[in-house]
Amino acid sequence: MQISGAQMVIEALIAEGVDTVFGYPGGAIMNVYDEIYKQDKFQHILNRHEQAAVHAAEGYAKASGKVGVAMITSGPGFTNAVTGLADAYMDSIPLVVISGQVPMTLIGTDAFQEIDAVGISRSCTKHNYLVTDAKDLPRILKEAFYIAASGRPGPVHVDIPKDVTAQIAEFNYDIDVDLETYKPHVKGNPRQIKKAIEAIAASKRPIFYLGGGIINANAAYEVRDLVHKTGIPAVETFMARGTLSHDDDLLIGMLGMHGSYAANMAMSETDMIIALGARFDDRVTGKLSEFAKNAEVVHVDIDPASISKLVNADYPIVGDVKNVVLNMLAQADKIDADKYESWRETINNFDELHPLTYHEDSERLKPQWVIQRVGQILGDDANISTDVGQHQMWTAQFYPFSRPRQFISSGGLGTMGFGFPAAIGVRAASPEKVSINFTGDGSILMNCQELMTAVEKKLPVINIILNNNFLGMVRQWQTLFYDKRHSETDLSVQPDFVKLSEAFGGIGYRVSTKEEFDAALKDAVEKGVVAFIEVLVERFENVMPMVPAGGSLFNMMLLEKKESK
Amino acid sequence: MNENARRVISVIVVNEASVLSRVTDLFSGRGYNITSLTVAPIPDSKYSRLTIVTSGSVRVMEQITKQLHKLIPVLRVYEHEDMVEKEMAMIKFPITENLSDINTLCEAYNGKIVNVGDNIVIAMVADEPKRIDNFLCAVKRYNPKEIVRSGAVALER
Numbered sequence: 001m002q003i004s005g006a007q008m009v010i011e012a013l014i015a016e017g018v019d020t021v022f023g024y025p026g027g028a029i030m031n032v033y034d035e036i037y038k039q040d041k042f043q044h045i046l047n048r049h050e051q052a053a054v055h056a057a058e059g060y061a062k063a064s065g066k067v068g069v070a071m072i073t074s075g076p077g078f079t080n081a082v083t084g085l086a087d088a089y090m091d092s093i094p095l096v097v098i099s100g101q102v103p104m105t106l107i108g109t110d111a112f113q114e115i116d117a118v119g120i121s122r123s124c125t126k127h128n129y130l131v132t133d134a135k136d137l138p139r140i141l142k143e144a145f146y147i148a149a150s151g152r153p154g155p156v157h158v159d160i161p162k163d164v165t166a167q168i169a170e171f172n173y174d175i176d177v178d179l180e181t182y183k184p185h186v187k188g189n190p191r192q193i194k195k196a197i198e199a200i201a202a203s204k205r206p207i208f209y210l211g212g213g214i215i216n217a218n219a220a221y222e223v224r225d226l227v228h229k230t231g232i233p234a235v236e237t238f239m240a241r242g243t244l245s246h247d248d249d250l251l252i253g254m255l256g257m258h259g260s261y262a263a264n265m266a267m268s269e270t271d272m273i274i275a276l277g278a279r280f281d282d283r284v285t286g287k288l289s290e291f292a293k294n295a296e297v298v299h300v301d302i303d304p305a306s307i308s309k310l311v312n313a314d315y316p317i318v319g320d321v322k323n324v325v326l327n328m329l330a331q332a333d334k335i336d337a338d339k340y341e342s343w344r345e346t347i348n349n350f351d352e353l354h355p356l357t358y359h360e361d362s363e364r365l366k367p368q369w370v371i372q373r374v375g376q377i378l379g380d381d382a383n384i385s386t387d388v389g390q391h392q393m394w395t396a397q398f399y400p401f402s403r404p405r406q407f408i409s410s411g412g413l414g415t416m417g418f419g420f421p422a423a424i425g426v427r428a429a430s431p432e433k434v435s436i437n438f439t440g441d442g443s444i445l446m447n448c449q450e451l452m453t454a455v456e457k458k459l460p461v462i463n464i465i466l467n468n469n470f471l472g473m474v475r476q477w478q479t480l481f482y483d484k485r486h487s488e489t490d491l492s493v494q495p496d497f498v499k500l501s502e503a504f505g506g507i508g509y510r511v512s513t514k515e516e517f518d519a520a521l522k523d524a525v526e527k528g529v530v531a532f533i534e535v536l537v538e539r540f541e542n543v544m545p546m547v548p549a550g551g552s553l554f555n556m557m558l559l560e561k562k563e564s565k
Numbered sequence: 566m567n568e569n570a571r572r573v574i575s576v577i578v579v580n581e582a583s584v585l586s587r588v589t590d591l592f593s594g595r596g597y598n599i600t601s602l603t604v605a606p607i608p609d610s611k612y613s614r615l616t617i618v619t620s621g622s623v624r625v626m627e628q629i630t631k632q633l634h635k636l637i638p639v640l641r642v643y644e645h646e647d648m649v650e651k652e653m654a655m656i657k658f659p660i661t662e663n664l665s666d667i668n669t670l671c672e673a674y675n676g677k678i679v680n681v682g683d684n685i686v687i688a689m690v691a692d693e694p695k696r697i698d699n700f701l702c703a704v705k706r707y708n709p710k711e712i713v714r715s716g717a718v719a720l721e722r
Contacts, residue, residue, distance in 0.1 A: 127637045
């Protein structure tokens with residue numbers, strides 16, 4: 001059928017099964033928005049900033065496992081979205097971001113709201129397109145969705161000039177993606193997997209090192225089976241939280257810069273790392289030359305470039321984690337779970353020596369208590385997003401995650417302002433769960449305009465602001481490494497967060513005691529409206545344990561021993 | 566291999582807009598070095614061939630190859646071990662120099678004088694990059710006015 005480029009965009013989104021689009025209209029994308037107005041197959045959520053639109057699409061994608069879609073205009077609309085694209089790229093989140101562009105006739109003339117969008121997005125997308133003829137649109141959109149979701153997922157950017165959205169051409173979406181140059185290797189070499197299983201069976205102190213790729217590949221439940229069948233203890237990266245349930249005996253905890261003592265010590269003493277969908281990030285390994293010195297490495301990853309990039313893999317396996325783990329499961333009886341009893345005991349002893357905990361020695365509430373308390377009250381009933389900073393690390397440490405896709409946070413890029421819009425996307429994807437965003441007094445101001453989005457669309461995100469009147473994580477580093485020179489991190493001058501929420505039509509609470517917090521959370525959940533719960537927490541609390549940047553995993557700064565709870 | 570060994574890579578890419586930027590952006594964005602880059606369409610196909618001269622350790626080279634492979638329009642990446650490699654240079658000399666000497670020298674490097682004008686002659690040679698270095702050194706005494714050098718092209722033996 002002959003339709004306009006703008007209509008093609010709508011038809012393609014419908015054909016892809018998209019039910020939610022996040023975005024912000026503008027001059028160059030108006031033709032497409034006109035078609036959005038005319039349809040009722042998917043909802044459009046109007047964010048109040050393009051960066052937030054992309055973060056919301058990320059949250060939606062992470063919570064649902066589907067491709068997130070955001071739509072923006074040219075020039076400033078696009079440049080605002082770049083942070084979201086970069087964030088999604090670093091965390092391998094499948095997105096299709098469609099931007100308007102000035103008409104073809106004006107490209108290159110420094111026209112109003114013109115920017116070289118594909119030039120800018122090239123380094124922070126998995127792939128991108130400038131559409132120069134409407135007849136290419138069906139193929140390009142189909143490819144965009146395929147590329148975003150397949151292989152190592154990532155954001156794909158499609159830039160469409162305004163005259164192309166007006167152009168009439170033939171639309172046929174019943175086409176196969178045929179990319180001769182893009183064939184992700186998903187299966188995993190069976191011979192290599194067999195060799196890996198034999199090596200694991202021969203090892204004495206093996207560890208599963210679980211990464212975010214497991215969540216992306218929807219392989220968490222298969223990984224749980226493999227862990228239980230082999231009896232091999234597991235550490236999780238920040239991005240993999242929820243792969244194993246918090247109460248799983250074989251889960252040692254999170255490793256890395258703010259990982260638990262037990263997890264980091266286990267990693268340091270292991271003789272066999274089985275890395276599944278993890279990429280040996282510098283926040284995980286600490287000083288590379290000291291990392292797991294005596295260990296052989298089995299490394300399973302869909303991205304060949306991630307294998308042996310930082311740590312040499314003795315058994316490299318390129319493939320989809322789910323496929324490889326299923327293959328491993330079929331041979332898991334070669335691994336004797338009883339053999340690792342004393343190794344598991346050693347790890348338990350590590351945990352007893354320095355458990356992950358905190359001291360309640362302050363008059364103000366401890367942020368860790370707040371996070372644990374939300375876990376006690378809501379547990380599995382909540383999806384948890386975070387912004388970036390101390391609160392983010394405490395959430396990863398102390399929230400009792402019980403399932404994959406429950407924890408949504410900005411890992412690779414560390415984007416302040418991510419949490420609230422992402423939580424809006426999470427709630428849109430998963431309305432049956434309470435959507436909680438743990439944030440800080442610094443982070444929340446970076447996208448607080450999204451109060452309007454959440455109020456308008458009735459997406460009741462509860463933002464728990466752990467207010468320590470500091471840019472907390474930077475303050476922590478300044479305290480520890482810059483002789484307490486708290487340069488520009490004191491955030492004593494603040495808005496009235498309660499009134500801020502109310503001004504947009506949400507509700508707000510300011511709490512400073514445990515009782516007040518419980519009451520506020522209960523009330524916010526019951527009312528089911530957008531809320532800010534500002535919790536006045538201890539100002540100088542540090543995230544512990546900590547491996548200083550560039551330090552070795554086994555040389556952690558630990559919580560001072562006191563009577564703890 | 567030492568840290569900064571010279572390496573030659575051929576990359577086969579689909580002929581499409583901005584594919585060259587994707588490749589060069591990858592090098593600049595990840596801090597890899599490009600010594601020279603030659604690109605032209607492969608006859609009777611929808612592909613182009615890039616020849617990239619770069620340098621780095623084994624680990625860096627592996628990353629370069631893998632990251633190039635990840636680019637969607639990249640069909641194949643060859644890291645050359647045993648290859649025939651050629652580069653071209655054109656040199657402008659004053660016509661007052663000893664032209665027969667220059668021509669003889671050029672012939673020794675697969676070249677000759679290709680243009681004669683009122684005041685200048687232009688010579689051209691095509692040879693291995695190392696030999697081009699030697700040639701350019703040898704012709705210094707004839708007061709070259711201008712030198713232009715191409716990137717390398719390579720074919721596996």
